[in-house]
Amino acid sequence: MALNYIWIFFFLSAFIIALIRLIFFGDTEIFPAIMNSTFDNAKTGFELSLGLTGVMTLWLGLMKVGEKGGVVALLSRVVGPFFEKLFPEIPKNHPVNGSIMMNLAANMLGLDNAATPMGLKSMEQLQELNPKKDTASNAMIMFLVLNTSGLTLIPISVMVYRAQLGAANPSDIFLPILLSTFFSTLAGIIAVSIFQKINLFNKVILAYLGGFSVLVTGIIYLFVRFSQTEANIYSTVIANLILFSIIMLFLLLAIKKKVNVYDTFIEGAKEGFQIAVKIIPFLVAILVAIGVFRTSGAMDYLVNGLGAFFAFVGVNTDFVAALPTAFMKPLSGGGARGVMIETMTTYGVDSFVGRLSATFQGATDTTFYILAVYFGSVSIKNTRYAVTAGLIADFAGIIAAIFIAYLFFG
Numbered sequence: 001m002a003l004n005y006i007w008i009f010f011f012l013s014a015f016i017i018a019l020i021r022l023i024f025f026g027d028t029e030i031f032p033a034i035m036n037s038t039f040d041n042a043k044t045g046f047e048l049s050l051g052l053t054g055v056m057t058l059w060l061g062l063m064k065v066g067e068k069g070g071v072v073a074l075l076s077r078v079v080g081p082f083f084e085k086l087f088p089e090i091p092k093n094h095p096v097n098g099s100i101m102m103n104l105a106a107n108m109l110g111l112d113n114a115a116t117p118m119g120l121k122s123m124e125q126l127q128e129l130n131p132k133k134d135t136a137s138n139a140m141i142m143f144l145v146l147n148t149s150g151l152t153l154i155p156i157s158v159m160v161y162r163a164q165l166g167a168a169n170p171s172d173i174f175l176p177i178l179l180s181t182f183f184s185t186l187a188g189i190i191a192v193s194i195f196q197k198i199n200l201f202n203k204v205i206l207a208y209l210g211g212f213s214v215l216v217t218g219i220i221y222l223f224v225r226f227s228q229t230e231a232n233i234y235s236t237v238i239a240n241l242i243l244f245s246i247i248m249l250f251l252l253l254a255i256k257k258k259v260n261v262y263d264t265f266i267e268g269a270k271e272g273f274q275i276a277v278k279i280i281p282f283l284v285a286i287l288v289a290i291g292v293f294r295t296s297g298a299m300d301y302l303v304n305g306l307g308a309f310f311a312f313v314g315v316n317t318d319f320v321a322a323l324p325t326a327f328m329k330p331l332s333g334g335g336a337r338g339v340m341i342e343t344m345t346t347y348g349v350d351s352f353v354g355r356l357s358a359t360f361q362g363a364t365d366t367t368f369y370i371l372a373v374y375f376g377s378v379s380i381k382n383t384r385y386a387v388t389a390g391l392i393a394d395f396a397g398i399i400a401a402i403f404i405a406y407l408f409f410g
Contacts, residue, residue, distance in 0.1 A: 006368065006387065010289040014296035021297065034295050041291035045284035049276055056117035056272035062250055063102070063121055064268025065261055067095055069254030074098070082208040086189070086198065089129065089139045096125035100143055102246075107365075108151055119147060119370075120275050120377050127378040135382040136375065142192050144374060144386050148330075149188035149393035150365030152181045158362045161341060165349040173358045176404045180363035182216055184397030191392040195385050275377050282376025286368055290331045299327060318410070319402050321347060322356040326398045329360060330367035330391065337361065356405040363397040 018034055021027040083090065083097050090096060103118040122143060130137040136144075155177045163170035186209075193200050200206075226234060254261050293299065307320040322343060329336035340361045344354040367390040375383055 007285065007289050010293040013298050014292040017296045017298050017301065030296065034292055037291040037295040038288050041287040042284050045287040046280060048287075049280040049283050053273055053276040056120065056276050057269040058272070059117035060121055060272035060275070061265035061267075061269035062247060063099065063118060064271075065254045065259065065264050066102075066250040067098070067268075068259045068264050069250055069252075069257055071098065071250050071253055081204050085202055085205050086142055086193075087139045088198075089137060090126075091129070094125075094129070096122055096129070099125055104146060104151070105242075105246075107147065115147075116373075117272055117275075119143075119374060120279075121271075123374045123378050124271075124275070127380075130378075132382075133378075134380060136380050136384050136386055138196050140375075140380070141384060141386045141389065142189075142196070144371060145188040145192050145389045145393055146185065147374070148365050148367040148370050148390040149185040150181050150363060150397065151185040152177060152362055155362035158340075158358050161337070162344070162349055162358055165341070165344050167349045169350075172408075173355055173362065176355075176359045176401065176408050177362035178216065178219070179404050180359055180397050180401040183400035184364055184393045187396030188389060188393030191389040195389060279373050279377050282372045283369075286372040287332065290335060290368070293331070294328070294335065299324060302327065316406075318352055319356055319405070321353045322360060325357040326360040326364075326401070329364050330394050331369070333366040333369060336366070352405065352409050355409045356401065359401045359405055360398065363401045364394045367391060367394055 014034065018027075018030045021030045077093065079097060079101050080092060083100070084092060087097075087100075099118055099122040103115050103122050107115045123140065126137065126140050126143065127133065130140065155174065158173060158177065159170045162173065190200065192198070198205075251261060254264065303320065303323050306323065307317055310317045310320060325336050325340045325343060328339045340357045343357040344351075347353040367387070371383060371386060371390065375386075
């Protein structure tokens with residue numbers, strides 16, 4: 001239901017703004033531009049879905065191997081006590097616990113292509129437990145918000161873009177992103193817990209969150225000791241080493257259990273193809289709406305209005321030029337990436353605005369894209385408070401990123 005209203009809002013606001021530009025400013029190109037964006041984004045949505053087919057086929061095949069080999073059950077036991085508190089609807093030692101853990105691990109390593117198929121597999125398993133098939137369950141919403149909060153330990157892609165644009169130290173945004181995304185995730189967990197009346201002061205939850213905080217602190221301490229070049233190299237190598245090690249663990253344990261690895265992989269891979277085809281209409285719908293909203297100039301008016309407001313109340317407005325990335329990220333990962341690159345090119349990759357834009361890109365995730373694709377893959381129509389909780393996490397990440405950027409780069 002929430003996505004329905006948001007979808008209508010994007011089109012309606014775009015139409016009103018475009019009409020104003022035509023009537024009062026004589027902009028005769030605005031409506032042709034908007035219509036072109038609808039066709040372009042429909043094509044992009046279809047192409048993205050096809051692009052996901054290969055990676056989903058690969059990872060869902062590997063997930064099936066891992067499931068039969070016992071890796072998923074092993075992960076379920078490790079995170080079981082924590083997930084039992086955050087996901088009370090999920091039965092103890094259910095395979096979805098391992099799928100969720102693998103998805104979150106891929107997100108934390110900045111490996112988006114690996115995270116998506118595992119996330120879709122998690123949603124499929126959660127839907128099996130869902131008593132109301134057209135309505136998001138509590139477990140689905142908690143899982144989605146953990147995804148949209150964008151928890152990232154190693155922001156590989158952002159550092160790569162900064163390096164390509166000639167940044168003196170491409171990884172100097174590593175710590176700001178790590179800290180910002182931690183606050184975003186924490187805010188998301190708190191928001192969903194309030195909606196679902198989950199007791200966050202439970203000793204199990206406090207122990208896991210405390211342990212994770214220690215892990216984050218340790219990572220920060222480790223990378224502070226590296227030079228910027230070393231940090232960039234080691235973060236990339238470590239992330240991909242961990243990922244490939246996971247694949248090998250899947251295979252070795254499956255061999256140990258005498259699982260027919262090839263046939264099992266094919267069995268899981270078929271599911272990946274089916275899911276990729278199923279999400280095409282949902283992905284096209286959200287990308288077309290976002291494209292219309294952006295092309296009409298609605299995003300620019302929003303940012304300029306905020307700049308004028310902050311200037312009026314006497315707040316330093318250095319951060320305003322980076323806000324388009326922050327606003328675009330919940331709507332479109334590709335759109336936000338383009339805005340980030342444009343911002344770094346315009347203001348300088350090592351400028352305050354350029355670095356803050358990169359921090360925004362890594363601090364949150366594509367909330368509406370994730371909701372549309374993940375819920376769409378299991379035909380969920382009533383998303384309840386998922387959008388609200390997801391946007392709370394995004395807002396916390398944006399605010400944290402601004403303050404942290406001033407602390408590191410201001």
